[in-house]
Amino acid sequence: MNHKNILFAILIVLALFIGNTATAQVLMPTTNANKVSLNGTWKFKYIASTDIGADSAFANPKTDVSKWANIKTPGNWELQGFAEPFYGKNLKAGTGLYRTIFKIPATWQDQPIYIAFDGVQYGYELWVDGKFAGSFSSSYNRQTFDISRFVSSGKSATLAVKVSTRVKGWEFDTNDDWSLSGIIRDVTLFSLPKTHVKDLVVKTNVGNHDATLSVSALVETVTGIAPAKNTSVSAKLLDAYGKPVKEFILDSKASAGNTTPFGQSVKIDAPHLWTAESPYLYTLNITLKNGNNELQQYSQKIGIREITWTNGVLKLNGKPIKLRGVDHHDLSPVNGRAVTEKEMLQDLKLIREANINFIRTSHYQPHPRFIELCDSLGFYVIEEVPFGFGDEHLNDTTYLPVLKGRAKATLWRDKNHPSIIIWSVGNENPLTPICIETGKYVKSLDDTRPYCFPEVGSYFGRIAATFPDQIDILAPHYPDASTLRGYADRFNHPMVITEYAHSLGLDFDRMESLWEIMYAHPKLAGGAVWHFFDQGILRKSPEKTAPGKFTTSVWLDSVTVYDNSGNEGADGVVYANRVPQVDYWQVRKVYTPVKALDDTLQVVPGKQQVKIKLINRYDFTNLSERQCTWTLYADTTAIQSGISPMACAPHDTLTLGIDITLAQKLTASYYTLKLQFKDKQNYTFYEKTYLLRNGNTLPDFRQKLAIKPAKPVLNGNNISFGNFGFEVNQQTGMVSLKDASGSALIADGPYARMSRKTTMSEQATTAKSTGDNNPIWQPHVLTKPAAKIESISANKVLVSYNYERQNIKGQFITGTAEYTLSDSGRVDVKYHFIPNNAKGMALEAGISFLIPSSLTELRWVGKGPYPAYPGKNRLDEFGFYHKNSADINYQGNHEQVNLAVLSDAKGKGFVLVANNANVSVENAADGIIVSHNAYVSGRYNKGSNPERSVRIENLKDISGSFSIIPLQSTWPLALRQLFGDPSHVAVPFKPFYNSYDQ
CATH class of the missing domain: 3.20.20.80 (Glycosidases)
Structure with missing residues (x-):
């Protein structure tokens, strides 16, 4: 070995002892008789420095700390008001001085005494009765100290701990999270016999029908000599019910200093193997004896498994x-x-x-x-x-x-x-x-x-x-x-x-x-x-927030916040x-362990068996251990149900046959089959809803919701039909829809929609972009086009629009919107927009209208109940849904929408009828924006653009069609059959006063 390598080795040896002095890593006892928790209220002083100055004598029991503050231990001093919390490496230099008094049980006489700290951020030194007992510096690792020489059984002692945020390697514990400080986990006082099990190693190997259990125990005697020759270690393996499975003696090996290793390997026949799907645990009891004198019992839960x-x-x-x-x-x-x-x-x-x-x-x-x-x-x-x-x-x-x-x-x-x-x-x-x-x-x-x-x-x-x-x-x-x-x-x-x-x-x-x-x-x-x-950590904020205000955190009220440190922890x-x-x-x-591989099912009236292909994604569980229940619905009414048996090996596929009966005359708008998969605890871990189609047709709600014929009448720029009026503004080309009292159902529009509300992830990804290379259009709706009424009659209005991108000149969205009014009380809308020298990403491209905020109720038929986007739509199923505009999950895009009803608490509003459309809603300062989206991109990920995205410059056109049917508070029968009484108001799920991405 050359001099350089020798020096390197010496440095390693020395550094292993720096900051980790007087440690004694031993197994903590598993019986409470030999353990005392020191958790509780301690005396504490915080110093915003690594220099404790005049408090350098704090470890002396004679130093009066009665006027120090109390601190809950374990706990973080920042969350108890002693210092400001910081995120990541922004952690500030600081020192926490802790004092407490503990008593050694009298029954621990002549036994070695230890103290274990399960976690202290970031490094610490400890003193017992004023005597230095050791130090350690790794925030989340347990460390044990032998304090036998400082204490006496039956007597009290003073424990003093100095915790510092600046020790060698403190940066390693700043993580991607709040950098909090102090004694964060249990502090435990315990005793062991002079000869005890210092370490235990359990290894298992799995065969075809058996397993090998290998147990190694390191026995230590603290007197400085090896354990006596008549020391023995035996093991007993118990099953999950406490029944003995195997008993065996561990063989002793050659002693080294004051320790002797013991070990043995035994076969376990037909073992219960541990997996995450079947977490079977045995109990391994270790008995240490000196001759016939039992010294120690140690117990460990183990699983038999092999990686x-x-x-x-x-x-x-x-x-x-x-x-x-x-x-x-x-x-x-x-x-x-x-x-x-x-x-x-x-x-x-x-x-x-x-x-x-x-x-x-x-x-x-x-x-x-x-x-x-x-x-x-x-x-x-x-x-x-x-x-x-x-x-x-x-x-x-x-x-x-x-x-x-x-x-x-x-x-x-x-x-x-x-x-x-x-x-x-x-x-x-x-x-x-x-x-x-x-x-x-x-x-x-x-x-x-x-x-x-x-x-x-x-x-x-x-x-x-x-x-x-x-x-x-x-x-x-x-x-x-x-x-x-x-x-x-x-x-x-x-x-x-x-x-x-x-x-x-x-x-x-x-x-x-x-x-x-x-x-x-x-x-x-x-x-x-x-x-x-x-x-997020719960704290009071000196700055207030308001509902709807952009935030990166979650607020319980205007000043109480789960602080995410900007977007770092959100x-x-x-x-x-x-x-x-x-x-x-x-x-x-x-992540569902059972996945249905079909999306729609074709059926015909009468008795039949529908077949659904499933894949078992469990690694060890046969689907015979799970339950599949199913319910057949006519609209929202359950008409048939059952339990379908399953037997399918892990990673295999199964064709599930379900016998259903459909009436010869199908009177409901929709027939759906809902499957629910449940575990042994009856928890539904997966559900799938199938729309049963008789051919490829969808219900024609334009006819189902037709009102009494009312011939449209043109009066200037206003067209009245029945109890409603449709008006186009001569100067702006904006349209509105009002009821007989003049109350707006649609207040303004159309807007060209080219993006969506800004999200934290979008901001984080595009923060360094400029106007030229930023692909995102903000504001996301273009509201003030140059417009021209091309033609107007009692039955049809054609308007051309030219929207210029706000804040960036020379990029336009141009095109037309056609409004056709029928005698049956609806407005059919067709729009056709063309990007003109426009660039960027079409997060959502389509047409938008502003409706009054009083239209709080959104009901729809389509995918739900959550907003969905390309790459983020697996969570939704076809169904009938109802949300209030105050609901935290109200805003966003909804897929495969056939029907959307937007109304006030009495039912007044309108129906938007579409064909498997993307329809989005969002709260705005002056109302609610409702959009029909021709294109929808996926969502962001931190630091990356949507995986599935649409570039505006690649679009030939942005077009679509839908119908608007105004509603009074008395709804047509077909609508009541789908959604019930119009006066029913959804109870919003609103767990927060204000939150991000809302």
């Missing part, structure tokens, strides 16, 4: 698996990093109900209870060794011990959990030599699981050809569809896209197409969308308080 990867395919128990995933932080909007078990269970319940089977713990080791719950509830986990966001240090070899220390602490705590199937090493870091060395170190610590380096997509692309072959899993971020297809067979390693769709705001493009590519290719094991919840599929967004329901539908 392998062959020919680039990731397998569990020898079978390929697909990871339907989401990224997840440890964060509560109220409790910060001090997440409670109740909050964890809430998250996991929502995650399960969204058909997610895989969680990536971004970007650190989560709370230990979270992993235990993943074991028992059934989730695959990628657990992350925490060192993202410190790229500037990753070419500095003195940081290698820091990285390896974090890796060791992560694997030490969680290596025996069956839910963890992959180790993630850092996040989006450059692949420097010390990163590669850390990955190798992870592999040396655990050869039963693969590991990966999650990489920024562009960086991954540049280095893909030079990835070291020993990296088990490849993990690029945010590939587009064509790039992902290219990756599918390029590598001989499994690929997990640990971040593949960014749910910034409500846009969330790409998920559906990318997931289908992953599902179709064996080497693409799956991926995780970013992120499960908004990283990227969840649920809001910060876990209210599901539209994105959540999209995830649920895309």
Whole structure:
């Protein structure tokens, strides 16, 4: 070894001890008799500096801290009013001084005493009764300290902890989230016998009909000598009901210092294998004895399962698996990093109900209870060794011990959990030599699981050809569809896209197409969308908001906000308080483990069997363990129902036959068949609605809703028909529709629609664009055209329009709108617009009208209940829907609309009749804008344009047709049969005072 290498080795050894002194990583006891929680209210002082000055003696028990503030521990000091919270690396220098008094139980006499900190941001030193007891600096890793020499059984002691935001490697813990500070997880006092189990390693291998269970125990004696020769370790394996399965003795190996390893491998016949679909847990009880004297009992829940990867395919128990995933932080909007078990269970319940089977713990080791719950509830986990966001240090070899220390602490705590199937090493870091060395170190610590380096997509692309072959899993971020297809067979390693769709705001493009590519290719094991919840913290704002005002956060009232730090944290599929967004329901539908492959069903009257093709996307579950219920509807009335048995192996397809009877005379407007798929807990995890078609015809609502014949009469520029009047403005060409009292049903229009409301994701993507290269037209509706009435009569009005793009001269939308008035009381609209030297992206291109805000009720027949766009429409099904304009999900585009009713609370308004059209609604300052869209682009993803988009310069025309039928408060029978009484008002789902992308 040359001098340079010797120096490097010395630096590594020294650095392993820097900031981690007096530590004693041992297993915490599993019996409460040997543990005392120190959680509670502590004394606290915050100093906005790393220099504590006159408080340097705070650790001395004689220092009076009675006038210090109280702080809830665990908790973050920023969320308890001691400092301002900051996001990411904006974390400010600061120090928190903690003091508390604890008592050692008298029964712990002559036993070693330890204290464990499960998580402290960012680094800390501790003193017991004024004596320095150790230090540590990795925010999310557990560290244990031997404090035996400082305390006595039956007596009290003073614990003092100095927490600093500036320690070596603090940047690694700033993550993509709020950088909060303090003691964030449990603090536990515990004792062990002098000879005890220091470490336990459980490994399982799965055969065809049996499994091998390997158990290794490291026994330590704190007296400095090896455990006595008559020390023994035995194991008992119990099934999920507590019944003994196997008992065996562990063989001892050669002692090393004061430790002796023990180990044994045994066969388990016909084992229950652990999977996320069947999370069967055994209990492994370890008994440590000295002769006949029992020293210690230790208990561990374990799962029998094996992770392998062959020919680039990731397998569990020898079978390929697909990871339907989401990224997840440890964060509560109220409790910060001090997440409670109740909050964890809430998250996991929502995650399960969204058909997610895989969680990536971004970007650190989560709370230990979270992993235990993943074991028992059934989730695959990628657990992350925490060192993202410190790229500037990753070419500095003195940081290698820091990285390896974090890796060791992560694997030490969680290596025996069956839910963890992959180790993630850092996040989006450059692949420097010390990163590669850390990955190798992870592999040396655990050869039963693969590991990966999650990489920024562009960086991954540049280095893909030079990835070291020993990296088990490849993990690029945010590939587009064509790039992902290219990756599918390029590598001989499994690929997990640990971040593949960014749910910034409500846009969330790409998920559906990318997931289908992953599902179709064996080497693409799956991926995780970013992120499960908004990283919002609940706080008061000095600035007020108002409903409808553009915001990047979510407001409970004008000053109470779930603060997302601008758009940095607004990227969840649920809001910060876990209210599901539209994105959540999209995830649920895309990730469904049962997928129907048909969209429409052709039928004829009479008895018949409709056949529906299903695919079972479970990896281990036969569909015989699930239930399919179905209901046949005539409009909104259920006329037949049943349960259809299913038997289909994983990854296979099934043709489901359902016997229905349709009357010879079909009197309803629509006949639909609704399928619901339920799990063993009776939760409906997937539903599919089929429109049953007798031929290819749709109901003709132009005839069904015809009113008593009323011949149109022209009077100047006003055409009266029945109780309504249609008027065109001679100067502006704008039209209006009014009732007999003069109240407007349509107040203004037509507008040329060339975009849609600005979203956060659009802003983030186009922030650096200029007028010349910005593809987005804003304002998104052109409201003041040059117009000319080409012709006008009692039956027809033809107007030509020339709309100039606002703020950018020389770009026009020109064309005509034709209004035909019939004797049956409707206005047929045809429009034909042509881009003239116009450029950019047509997010939505069509025609718009302004209606009064009093028309609060929107009812429609078509896809629903949520707004839908290309690439984001899997969540919707055909049906009959009703929303109020105050509903958080009211605004947006609706697909395959045949009929839309816009009315006030009494039913007065109008019907828009179309043929499988895109119809959008949005609240505006002076009313509601209703649009018929000829073209609709997909939504944005953070940093990327819509995957499915329409360029204005490629459009030959923007045209469409629909009919408008004015309504009085007494509705035609056909309308009441679809939607009921017109005076019924929808109760708006309005969980917030104001929110983003609304």
